Amino acid sequence: MMTGMAYFTSGQSPVIPISRWPPFDVVDSYVFVSVDSASKTKLSDGHQLHYFRPSTEFLNTPISSASSRFQYYYRFDVLNDSPDTVNYFVLGSPQRHFEAGIYQQHPGTVVPMPMKQVPYWLNSEAKVAMLAIPPHQPQTVYVKLMFPYYREVPMYIFLIEQNSLNTFLLSQNGLRSKENSFSWFYCGMLFMMFMYITLKFIQIRTLEYFYYGAYIFFFLVYFGLKLLSGVTNEWIFYSDWYSGFANDQLQSAAYIMYFLFFQQFMRTKITMPDLHRFIGIIIYLLLVYIVLDGILFFVPETIFLKNTLWTVIRGILLVITLYCIWRTAKAQIPVGGYLITGGLLLSFFALAAMIFTFQIDWIKAMPPPFHWPITYFQIGVACELICFTLGLGYKNRKDELKKLEAETQLRRQEDRLEFERYKTMTEAREAERGRIAKDLHDGLGGMLTGVRLSLANLKPSTPEDQSQLHRSLDMLDGSVYELRRIAQDLMPLALQRFGLTSALRDYTSAVHSMGIVNINFQVMGEVRRLSGEHELICYRLIQELVNNALKHAHAKSILVQVVFQKHALELTVEDDGRGFDKKVISDTGGSGWSNIQSRVSYLKGTIDLQTNPDEGVSVHVHLPV
Amino acid sequence: MIIDNGFQNDHLSNIYSYQMMTRIFIVDDHPMVVEGIRSMLLQLPNLEFVGFAMNAGSCEGYFLHHTADVVLMDINLPDMSGIELCARILKKQPLIRVIALSNFDQLSYVQSMKEAGACGYVLKNASSEELQRAITAATQGSAYWLGKDNLKEHWISQQPLLTRREVEVLRLIAEGLTNNEIADKLFVSASTVDSHRKNLISKLQVKNTAALVKMAVESKII
Numbered sequence: 072m073m074t075g076m077a078y079f080t081s082g083q084s085p086v087i088p089i090s091r092w093p094p095f096d097v098v099d100s101y102v103f104v105s106v107d108s109a110s111k112t113k114l115s116d117g118h119q120l121h122y123f124r125p126s127t128e129f130l131n132t133p134i135s136s137a138s139s140r141f142q143y144y145y146r147f148d149v150l151n152d153s154p155d156t157v158n159y160f161v162l163g164s165p166q167r168h169f170e171a172g173i174y175q176q177h178p179g180t181v182v183p184m185p186m187k188q189v190p191y192w193l194n195s196e197a198k199v200a201m202l203a204i205p206p207h208q209p210q211t212v213y214v215k216l217m218f219p220y221y222r223e224v225p226m227y228i229f230l231i232e233q234n235s236l237n238t239f240l241l242s243q244n245g246l247r248s249k250e251n252s253f254s255w256f257y258c259g260m261l262f263m264m265f266m267y268i269t270l271k272f273i274q275i276r277t278l279e280y281f282y283y284g285a286y287i288f289f290f291l292v293y294f295g296l297k298l299l300s301g302v303t304n305e306w307i308f309y310s311d312w313y314s315g316f317a318n319d320q321l322q323s324a325a326y327i328m329y330f331l332f333f334q335q336f337m338r339t340k341i342t343m344p345d346l347h348r349f350i351g352i353i354i355y356l357l358l359v360y361i362v363l364d365g366i367l368f369f370v371p372e373t374i375f376l377k378n379t380l381w382t383v384i385r386g387i388l389l390v391i392t393l394y395c396i397w398r399t400a401k402a403q404i405p406v407g408g409y410l411i412t413g414g415l416l417l418s419f420f421a422l423a424a425m426i427f428t429f430q431i432d433w434i435k436a437m438p439p440p441f442h443w444p445i446t447y448f449q450i451g452v453a454c455e456l457i458c459f460t461l462g463l464g465y466k467n468r469k470d471e472l473k474k475l476e477a478e479t480q481l482r483r484q485e486d487r488l489e490f491e492r493y494k495t496m497t498e499a500r501e502a503e504r505g506r507i508a509k510d511l512h513d514g515l516g517g518m519l520t521g522v523r524l525s526l527a528n529l530k531p532s533t534p535e536d537q538s539q540l541h542r543s544l545d546m547l548d549g550s551v552y553e554l555r556r557i558a559q560d561l562m563p564l565a566l567q568r569f570g571l572t573s574a575l576r577d578y579t580s581a582v583h584s585m586g587i588v589n590i591n592f593q594v595m596g597e598v599r600r601l602s603g604e605h606e607l608i609c610y611r612l613i614q615e616l617v618n619n620a621l622k623h624a625h626a627k628s629i630l631v632q633v634v635f636q637k638h639a640l641e642l643t644v645e646d647d648g649r650g651f652d653k654k655v656i657s658d659t660g661g662s663g664w665s666n667i668q669s670r671v672s673y674l675k676g677t678i679d680l681q682t683n684p685d686e687g688v689s690v691h692v693h694l695p696v
Numbered sequence: 697m698i699i700d701n702g703f704q705n706d707h708l709s710n711i712y713s714y715q716m717m718t719r720i721f722i723v724d725d726h727p728m729v730v731e732g733i734r735s736m737l738l739q740l741p742n743l744e745f746v747g748f749a750m751n752a753g754s755c756e757g758y759f760l761h762h763t764a765d766v767v768l769m770d771i772n773l774p775d776m777s778g779i780e781l782c783a784r785i786l787k788k789q790p791l792i793r794v795i796a797l798s799n800f801d802q803l804s805y806v807q808s809m810k811e812a813g814a815c816g817y818v819l820k821n822a823s824s825e826e827l828q829r830a831i832t833a834a835t836q837g838s839a840y841w842l843g844k845d846n847l848k849e850h851w852i853s854q855q856p857l858l859t860r861r862e863v864e865v866l867r868l869i870a871e872g873l874t875n876n877e878i879a880d881k882l883f884v885s886a887s888t889v890d891s892h893r894k895n896l897i898s899k900l901q902v903k904n905t906a907a908l909v910k911m912a913v914e915s916k917i918i
Contacts, residue, residue: 679883
């Protein structure tokens with residue numbers, strides 16, 4: 072357990088004659104601090120923390136001739152109003168490019184106070200001196216601040232009650248501060264969002280998600296490092312490493328990702344080619360800057376240049392962002408609204424945070440965490456991320472719908488092609504059959520009839536010849552009958568001429584007259600003609616079903632029913648034969664059945680098959696016509 | 697092409713026998729068939745062959761100015777179907793008796809010719825006796841359809857039969873199920889069930905579902 076006292080070793084401080092020091096009567100600023108009147112904050116252990124921050128004006132006062140370059144002496148007159156002696160620690164800022172010396176004035180001399188390095192988070196150290204202030208005896212303390220290269224470093228001078236040093240140091244440690252709970256929550260949310268976008272990227276694999284994820288990632292690291300190095304608190308010691316290096320780099324990287332995301336999201340290559348090129352150049356410049364900034368970090372003398380550069384670039388980037396927003400608004404791209412809203416919100420909050428950094432007093436009275444400028448930046452980023460995520464989702468959905476539609480169209484086209492193929496094939500086959508049937512009937516049929524007629528006219532002289540002629544005539548009759556049957560099977564010419572009902576009546580009557588089964592044919596509804604294609608397919612369908620009943624089912628009776636409805640045709644074929652297990656069809660996909668099914672689906676109809684072994688077959692087909 | 701006088705050798709005898717002789721005209725696009733029928737007819741008594749046509753156009757031309765008692769008409773003609781031709785000629789000369797002479801043995805053709813006004817239907821490979829009977833029937837005002845006097849479709853049952861699906865639907869209706877419930881039970885669509893129901897109503901000739909159920913119970917269908 073660390074205690075405040077542990078930092079001080081007893082021993083006589085060397086007394087330095089006042090003449091050997093820079094003249095303490097020539098100080099850059101003079102501040103009188105009353106313990107009771109200094110800015111106060113309450114530490115978690117209940118003790119008061121008094122702190123004083125030289126104002127910007129104060130820091131920018133002209134360098135006096137007495138001071139060396141970037142070396143300032145501040146004189147504090149500290150008065151203890153309370154009745155008891157209080158011990159205070161005086162702390163200097165832990166900046167790398169900052170050195171502090173703390174001196175106490177005694178009559179005639181200025182004595183440097185024993186200093187101690189206090190380890191601080193990451194690589195920083197604070198310089199601490201202890202001062203005992205008896206009641207009502209003003210003490211004078213000089214604080215020497217040395218800025219070897221650059222003077223505009225935020226710095227504080229703290230007066231802390233002795234017992235509270237530990238608590239104070241802990242409170243500075245970003246990791247343990249209760250005050251940082253907002254930042255913890257914020258970074259947690261960012262992390263979850265980053266994981267979610269990563270997931271989406273793995274799922275969808277578009278560059279948009281990649282850049283967006285990277286954008287969130289850099290912000291996560293940026294805010295995370297701020298949190299871990301304790302920079303969330305406005306008056307906290309800046310981590311030197313952090314502020315000098317990662318801050319600029321991370322923000323620049325985030326900006327690069329933002330621009331890349333913008334290019335992808337808005338499809339600037341197509342929609343705004345000039346802006347696309349411009350952003351491309353900016354991205355390259357930013358990359359150059361990141362490298363340059365990294366190099367400058369290792370040359371401490373350039374810290375002024377480095378910080379100025381970053382400030383200027385930050386301003387330029389803000390302007391470019393606003394320009395992109397303006398261009399997006401002008402291009403009137405549907406998803407652009409999300410980007411515009413997000414960008415504007417972020418710009419607004421970033422600007423506010425930047426202003427508050429310099430004018431900390433404006434928000435000092437706000438309840439935590441709103442007394443820290445960075446909170447405003449965080450809010451801005453959160454608003455932007457919400458807008459961007461919504462925009463991405465919306466765009467994704469649109470793209471998906473478009474893709475789905477294209478797919479459906481493709482499938483429909485494929486279906487149509489398939490139908491066309493089927494149709495062409497069927498038509499060609501049926502046309503060929505029709506031609507053959509017609510030729511048989513008209514050509515061969517006519518000739519056979521002629522032959523028969525001329526034979527019939529013969530007058531045989533002997534009874535033998537007579538019987539021979541009769542036999543020949545019978546044979547000829549048989550041939551003609553066979554010819555008719557073949558022609559009818561090939562193409563029922565009556566179908567085209569008289570329609571489905573007549574042709575089916577012919578067919579069922581022919582089947583009936585074979586004497587194998589008892590076939591019933593019934594027609595209901597308003598009989599009408601359908602398209603040639605429909606009639607032929609329906610005819611073939613029933614032919615196939617009746618054939619099945621005859622061939623496989625060994626049925627004794629068959630019922631064929633045709634019902635004409637207003638917008639549909641219903642065909643039913645039933646037999647009392649052997650029936651079968653429905654599973655057999657779906658398993659083996661019998662060619663007869665697949666024929667029937669393809670015919671029905673071609674006409675966009677439905678089949679209701681009802682059968683079981685030894686229970687006959689009942690097929691009900693519903694066709695829209 | 698009209699050949700109408702080649703076989704009328706004696707005009708006077710024709711006038712004498714006018715009332716008894718039956719004038720026959722043949723329409724067929726096969727010369728062999730025309731010749732065959734003609735020679736077959738010539739052997740029969742009281743028949744007179746007055747001409748033939750090989751297509752519908754020439755046939756109609758003939759009947760513009762001439763007539764016949766009986767026309768033997770083929771159905772397959774190159775320019776018009778015999779069915780239509782029959783109707784057209786009968787419209788102009790209603791007294792003519794048309795007998796279809798065809799290679800088609802399907803009843804739809806018979807039915808159509810009957811509707812067109814023909815009074816007989818003979819297959820081309822019919823015997824001369826059969827042809828004689830058809831012609832006699834035609835001249836006597838009766839009909840002859842493929843060897844029968846009347847055209848009755850005996851294989852069509854008078855009482856409509858119910859399909860198994862219909863019986864099943866009827867039973868479920870009687871159980872009080874709605875269309876949707878029946879559809880769920882039978883794995884078909886509700887509209888299919890509805891069409892079954894309509895078919896049942898028209899088959900059993902009742903007015904509504906309630907009457908349907910009553911009828912079904914009374915006639916012990918279910």
